[in-house]
Amino acid sequence: MRTPAARTLADYGVIVRRSWWLVIGTVAAALAAGVAYTELSPEVYESTAAVLVLPTEGDTAVQGARTAGQVNLDTEAQLVKSTEVADAAAEALGADPADDLVSHVSVTVPPNTAVLEISFQAGSPQAAQEGSVAFSEAYLAHRLAGATASLDREIAAANTELDTVGGEIAEAQDRLDGMDSGDGGRAGLESDLEDLQNRAGELETEIAGLQAQTEAVTPGRVINSASLPQTPISPKAMFNLAAALGVGLPLGLMLAWARHRLARKVSYPADLVDRCELDVVASVPPGVKFQRREVFGAYSPGGRVFAQLRNIVASQLTHDQRVIVVAGIAPGPAASVVAANLATAMARAGDRVTAVAANPSTTVGLPELFGTDPVPGLADAWSGRIDLSETVQAAPRQPSLSVIGPGAAARATGPTSEAAAETFAKLAEAGRFVVVDAPPLSCSADAQLLAGHADAVILAVQSQRDAISETAAAAVAMRQIDTPLLGAVLLPAVLGPMNTVPLPTARRELSGRRAPTADETPTDSLEPVESGEDASTEVIPAVPSAAPAAEPR
Template sequence: MRTPAARTLADYGVIVRRSWWLIIGTVAAALAGGFAYTSLSEEVYESTSSILVLPTASDTAVAGARTAGQVNLDTEAQLVKSTEVAAAAAEALGSDDPDGLVSRVSVTVPPNTAVLEIAYRAGDPKAAQAGAIAFSEAYLEHRRSGATASVDSAIAGATAALKGVKADIAAAEDELSQMYSGENGRSAIESELDGLRQDAEELEAQIAELDAQLGAISPGRVINQASVPGTPVSPNAMFNLAAALGLGLPLGLILAWARHRLARKVAYPTDLVERCELDVLASVPPAVKFQRREVFGAYSPGGRVFSQLRNVVASQLTHHQRVIVVAGVAPGPAASVVAANLATAMARAGDRVTAVAANPSTTVGLPELFGTDSVPGLADVWSGRVDLGVATHAAPRQPSLSVIGPGAAARAAGPTSEAAAETFSKLAEAGRFVVVDAPPLSCSADAQLLAGHADAVILAVQSGRDAIGETAAAALAMRQIDTPLLGAVLLPSGLGPMNTVPLPTARREAPAPGEVSQDETPTDSLEPVEDGAVERKALMNSQEATTQVMPVVPAAFPSAESR
C-alpha cells in the first residue's frame, strides 16, 4: 500500500485536475487585479541626466570608500538630495515644496565610474525633464560654490599675510634709512629685510596660484542632458501582469492543495490511498454512464472494468476461499452495483457464482438487476421458513449464476452469526464463488458480522457521495476482524437510475396461497408455512430453473450497451 510519502507527480496532477477551476479562477482574478491596477494608476514619466564629477581643491579622498578616486561619489549622491540643492532646484522650478521635489529624485552611481545619474519623476514628460535639469544644475552650482568658497578663503588668508609682510618690510626700510653706513646692526637689518622681501614674493606667488585655481574650478559637467521621455515608466503593464500571474498561480495551487486536504468526500482513487489507507482494486471512470437498472455488458467500458476486477480478486483468493462480502459505506446502490457486476464477471469467466442480497437499504437490489424473484429469500432462510435451495433462483441470462433475494421482511430479520456461517458454508460447497451484497457500514454492523464468516471483503465507495471519514472508519471496522480486506472499488458520482427508488405499483396483487409476500412485517409475526406449500414452491422453482438454464448462444442476448 502506498503512503503519502510515496506521492508522485501524477498525484499532484490529480490535485490540479480536481481543482482546475479554482486555480484558473484565482489566476484570472489576479490578472484582473493587475489589469485594474495598471488602468487606474497614474502615469509617471522619468527623465535622467548624467553628470561627470571632477575633483576640486576642496575634495579629499576618504579611506574605505566604496568608490575609488579623490571624489567620494556616495557622498556626492547624498548631496544631490540635500536641502540646499533642493531649495535651489525648487527656486528654478518655481515650486515652494523642496521636500516634495526630493521625493521624486533618485541618484545612482554606475559601477567603476565617476558619474552620477540624476533621475526625476513627474506626471508630465516636460516636467520630468525640467526637474532633472534643475537638480543637475543646482548640484553643480552647489559644488562650484563650495569649491570657490574654499579658494576664496585661502586667497583672503594669503592676502592678509602679504599685507603684514609688506608692513614689516616698510618698517625695516625706514629703520635702515636712519643708520649710517658701517654702523653696528645695519647688516642684521639688511639681512632681515632680504628675508621679508623673499616671504612677500612667495605670498604673491601663492595668491597668483590661487587666483588661477579660482578661474579654473570645474566641479563637473553634464555628459548626458535630460531629454523628454516618450513613454511612462509607471505603470508597467507587462510587469504588473507578470507579477499578478506570479502571485495568482502559487495562490491558486495553495488553495487547490488546501481544498484537497480539507475535502470531506471521496473524489479520486488517491483519496482512498492517502486518506483512507485503502488499495484501489478498480475504479469506474466518470465517463461510464449508468443508463439502465442492469449490469454492464461484457464488452462495455464498465464491463471491462469489472472483468479486470474479477481477475484481481480471483488471483488473491485460494481455491478454498470462496465467500466475498461487498459492503458499502453509506446507504445507497454502490455495494449492490459492485456485487452484481462482480458476480456477473465471475459467471462470464465460467465460475459457478451465487449472488446473495443481504442489503435491504439499497435503492436497487440484486433480484432487479438479474431479473429474479426477491422472495423467498435470505430473510426467509434465516427465519427457518424456507430451505436454502428454495430461496436460490437461477439468473435468466447467466447459466452459472444463482441469486438469493432479500426475502420477506428483510428489514426486520437481521442475520445471526450462526445463520450466516451455515448459509455461507452451504453456498461455498455448491459453487466456486459467493458474492454477498452487505448492508452499509455507516448505519449497520451486519456487514462486519457477515464479513467475519467470509474469506474476503471489498468496500464499494461512491465518488462525491461517501465521506472520507466514514470510508476510513469502514475500512478500520473491517480490519478489526480476521477477514482480509482486499481493497475498494470506486464508482462515479452519477449512477443514473441506480440512485432512484422505483415507484410503487398502483395495485398490489394479493399473494397466492402458500406464497411468501415481500413486505415490512417482522418475520416472527408471520404464520408458519405449511410443508406442502413449501414442497410445491420448491418443485416449481426447480422446474423454472431447469427451463432457464437451457444452453443458449451468448450472442442471442444483447449486452446492456447494445440495448
C-alpha cells in the same frame, strides 16, 4: 497499500485537475487585478543625466572606497540628495522647497567609473527632464562652492592683510612727507616704506594667483545631458501581469490543496488513497451512464471496469477462497451495484457464482438488478422457515449465476455468526464464487460480521455522497478482522435509476391475493422446515417479474 507519505507527482496532478476551475479562476482574478492596477496607476517618466566627477584641491584619497582616487562617489551620491542640493534644485525649478523632490531622485554609480547617473521621475516627460537637469546643475554648483571655499578664505585673508599693509604704507608716506631731507631717521623710514611696498606687491601677486586657481577649479561636468523620455517607466504592463500570475498561480494551487484537504465527501480516487488509506481496485468513470436497473453489458465501458475487477479479485483469492463481501458506506444502492456487476463479470468468465442479497436497506438491490424475486430469500432461511436451497433463483440471461433475495421481513431478521458461516460454507460448495451484498457500515455492524466469515472484502464508495470520515472508519473496521480488505470501488455521483425508489412491480396473484414483497410477509406466516425425509414445507412460490428481461448493454 499506499499512504499519503508515498504521494507522487501524479497524485498532485489529480488534486489540481479536480479543482481546475478554482485554479483558473484564481489566476484569472489575479490577472484582472494586474490589468486594473496597470490601468489605474499614474504614468511615471524618468530622465537621466550622467555627471563626470573630477577631483579638486580639497579632495583626499579615502581608504576602503568602492572606486579608487580622491573622490568617494558613494559620498557624492548622497550629496546629490542632500537638503542643500534639493533646495537649490527646487529654486531652479520654481517649486516649493518643502516639496519632497528628493523622493523623485535616484543616483547610481556605474562600476569602475567616476560617473554619477542622476535620474528624476515625474508625471510628464518635460518635468522629468527639467528635474534631472536641475539636480545635476545644483550638485555641480554645490561641489564647486565646496571646492572654492578654502581659496575664497585665503583670498579674503590676503585682502585683509593687503589693506593693513596699505594703511601702513600711507602712514609711512605721510611721515616721510613731513620730514626734511636732512632730518635724522629719514633713511630708516624710507627703508620701512620700501619693505611695506614690497609686501603689498607680494600680497597682490598672491591674491591674483588664488583668484586664478578659483577660476580654474572644475568639480565635474555633465557628459550626457538629460533627454526627453518618450515612454513611461511605470506602470509596466508585462511586469504587472507576470507578478499577478506569480501570485495568482500559487494562491490557486494552495486553494486547490485546501479544498482537497477540507473536502468532506469522497470525490476522486485520490481521496480514497490519501485520506482513507484505501487502494482503489476499480473506479467507474463519471461519464459512464446508468440507463436502466440492470448490470452493465460485457463490452460497455462499465462492463470493462468490472471485468478488470473480476481479474483482480480472482488473482487475490486461492482455489479454496470463494466468498467476497461487498459492503457500502452509507445506505444506498452502491454495494448492490458493485456486487451485481462483479457477480455478472465472474459468471461471464465461466465461473459458477451465487449473488446473495444481505442488504435490506438498499433502494435497488440484487433482485431489481437481476430481475428475480426478493422472496423467499436469505432472511427466511436464517429464520429456519425455509431451507437455503429453496431460496436460490436462477438469474435470467446468466445460466451460471444464481441469486438469493433478502427474503420476507429481512430487516427484522439479522444474521448470526453461526448462520452466516453455515450459509457461506453451503454456497461455496455449490459454486466457485459467492458475492455477498452486505449492509452499509455506517449504520450496521452486520457487514463486519459477514466479512468475518468471508475470504475477501470490497468497499463500495459512491462519489460526492459518502463521507470521507465514514469511509475511513469503514476501512478501519474492516481491517480489525482477519479477512483481507482488497480495496474500494468508486462509483460516480449519478447512478441514474439506481438512486430512485424502485417502482412497484406487477406480481402474480397467488390464491386470489397479491403476492407479498420483501418486508411485507411476516416471518411467522411461513411454516418451519421439518426434519426427515417426509418433511413437507409450504413455501411461497417465486413471483416472476412482470417486466420483460432487458438485453445487456
